[in-house]
Amino acid sequence: MSTAVSPLAVPFPDMPPIAGVAFATAAAGIKYRDRRDVFLALFEAGTTVAGVFTRSKCPSAPVDWCRAALAGGSARALVVNSGNANAFTGKKGRATTEAQGALAAEVAGCRPDEVFIASTGVIGEPLDAAKFAAVLPEAAQRVAEGPWIDAARAIMTTDTFPKGATRRVKIGETEVMINGIAKGAGMIAPDMATMLSFVATDAAIAAPALQAILSDGVEASFNSVTVDSDTSTSDTLLLFATAKAPGATLITEPTDPRLEDFRLALDEVLKDLAIQVARDGEGARKLIEVRVFGALSDASAKRVALSIANSPLVKTAAAGEDANWGRVVMAVGKAGEPADRDRLSIAFGDIRVAFEGERDPDYSEAAASAYMKNDEIVITADLGLAAGKARVWTCDLTKEYVAINGDYRS
Amino acid sequence: MSTAVSPLAVPFPDMPPIAGVAFATAAAGIKYRDRRDVFLALFEAGTTVAGVFTRSKCPSAPVDWCRAALAGGSARALVVNSGNANAFTGKKGRATTEAQGALAAEVAGCRPDEVFIASTGVIGEPLDAAKFAAVLPEAAQRVAEGPWIDAARAIMTTDTFPKGATRRVKIGETEVMINGIAKGAGMIAPDMATMLSFVATDAAIAAPALQAILSDGVEASFNSVTVDSDTSTSDTLLLFATAKAPGATLITEPTDPRLEDFRLALDEVLKDLAIQVARDGEGARKLIEVRVFGALSDASAKRVALSIANSPLVKTAAAGEDANWGRVVMAVGKAGEPADRDRLSIAFGDIRVAFEGERDPDYSEAAASAYMKNDEIVITADLGLAAGKARVWTCDLTKEYVAINGDYRS
The missing domain is CATH 3.10.20.340 (ArgJ beta chain, C-terminal domain)
Known part of the structure; x- marks a missing residue:
């Protein structure tokens, strides 16, 4: 495997903290040696969530888990690992997501359906839930508001550079931040085009409105990038809104005119991340x-x-x-x-x-x-x-x- | 460009003559130096024809020409060149096919709509009709019943080996031959999968029945082979039936039970040729x-x-x-x-x-x-x-x- 950085790489941006989000990374030894391969994020109470997933007819166990959890519209924890996709792993795979959900709920002090899970890497290999038990409780003790580049690095597989994007924008009089990270280098095609991407904002937006905005935003971004026409079993894009920006008031309608600039900024973040995925297409030079x-x-x-x-x-x-x-x-x-x-x-x-x-x-x-x-x-x-x-x-x-x-x- | 023969190559079969078919090849210098790049076949009067073509929305000028000529159901000449596809060549391209058709009609002593034309090679370069005027009259003087391997070689582009298939089969009490050649190595995908393939038989089958049999036969052969998912602007499969097998009587219905073995044999020829195309997929080792x-x-x-x-x-x-x-x-x-x-x-x-x-x-x-x-x-x-x-x-x-x-x- 090549270790050279893509000649099309762009620098990781300076990403400020998002109020209500804290995270840590850990080395669980899932596949890689000597690198952090698990990313745990905790969200404060009141965080809403939206998601878009692969249209594969053979999705991974974590995709099934997230689809079910999305119905609640509330998020308190996110657990991501690289090195193993937990895809096509049958009942064992479902048992692993259940164990991950229970464990993260315990460390986050929330319900399992407020836990979101994503895995990326090899398909068809059982993913050992014990790897998470060994690192999540400890990681939860040291969550911090940054640095985001660590999170972007922890979710990489064949990626040659960490991918991030950030925007500051106003919703009415409230200033909010949007931070996003992504990974993906091959097996990239609509729909969804990314492998994994996680975006967080301190805006206050109800879950159904957040979902409408996100679904709209993927069309010209992640669903408009392709590396090799191959669609992953695991593609996952999640958007978390903590509502913790000072002065934020809850917006419930996706068509609310106060969201206009926010939607443009979110679209820019999504497009920026999607194009970075194409820039890191496996072997890409152009x-x-x-x-x-x-x-x-x-x-x-x-x-x-x-x-x-x-x-x-x-x-x-x-x-x-x-x-x-x-x-x-x-x-x-x-x-x-x-x-x-x-x-x-x-x-x-x-x-x-x-x-x-x-x-x-x-x-x-x-x-x-x-x-x-x-x-x-x-x-x-x-x-x-x-x-x-x-x-x-x-x-x-x-x-x-x-x-x-x-x-x-x- | 690689000159090594594909490790998956198969030997060219021993192909006996087909009564009613005579051909010659010539070096017209269309693109290649020092190789024969034109194939002229003449068919005796009474030859019927069927064809299947690319589904590209931007077909080449020769494909347009053949589609129109097929309406007559009768064939007396076939002109094929490698090195230039005469595709996306606008009015100039149409003028070239018209000149080719008129020229071949003259040397074959037939109507232009009894001439079939195919070109393969680079797209978008004008194809000079004068190249054909320089070789066709001379080639027509020395047509012979073989060897078929020369024809298979003349139509090659990036192919690394000539492709042929042959079967002997009975229609009722009449023994008939089927010979086919093909070229194609990349830009191969349904529909049509081949770039160019020409099959001839001395059976006597009316054009509509011949078309029905051919259209049926491509599904499990040329439409079931793919090299790179790319579909050519030029894909052409033509089947000529000379009716010159001793004792042949005209069959008019594709469902005629006497055709049963013939259809199986034709399907075998088509599948054999199609798989040879996959065997010669550009760069293929498996x-x-x-x-x-x-x-x-x-x-x-x-x-x-x-x-x-x-x-x-x-x-x-x-x-x-x-x-x-x-x-x-x-x-x-x-x-x-x-x-x-x-x-x-x-x-x-x-x-x-x-x-x-x-x-x-x-x-x-x-x-x-x-x-x-x-x-x-x-x-x-x-x-x-x-x-x-x-x-x-x-x-x-x-x-x-x-x-x-x-x-x-x-």
């Missing part, structure tokens, strides 16, 4: 943004954009710095969405390479090839039919991706 | 057969099988000889088809690795890992729900695939 315009609808545009972003031939061309726009035509054509070959235009960056169904008359192979040497590439396809548009992010497909994934378990 | 049982329907089983066969994580695990059945669970889950995690069983070859939603109690990592060292791997997923089943073929995803496709145009 970040690719795919923009589709002129489709019959936004949904149609998104399917075309994902067809381009998931195409191994487009992604290997990017890796080879080859302005091979013929493969973009291919990917538009295979999407199955309404398209008219003779109205299609394609650009790499600002360089239009194809126009109305054939090579642009002004096409310069040299200019297009020079553009492809950039670390960040924008591919635009204009279908020329109507006003539907979409934007998704992916990375190139390199030999390093094959190396990482051909030798992941060993 | 042939992977995915079998799905227990789905709600055959169609559902096929979608699950293709989800497994197209998963980069399954394919890189195979490349790494890693018995990573967790990724098979992932791929079943992401297919979106009805599945119940707790009834799912997975096997590599005869080694059951997962049973009823968890690791098989008798699982032996050593035995599974040893099995993965084979050149040919069978992955079986039993969903345990109903009787739907499907079988598809693919290959592993290697660094060589990335190398070939990261540097294809240069």
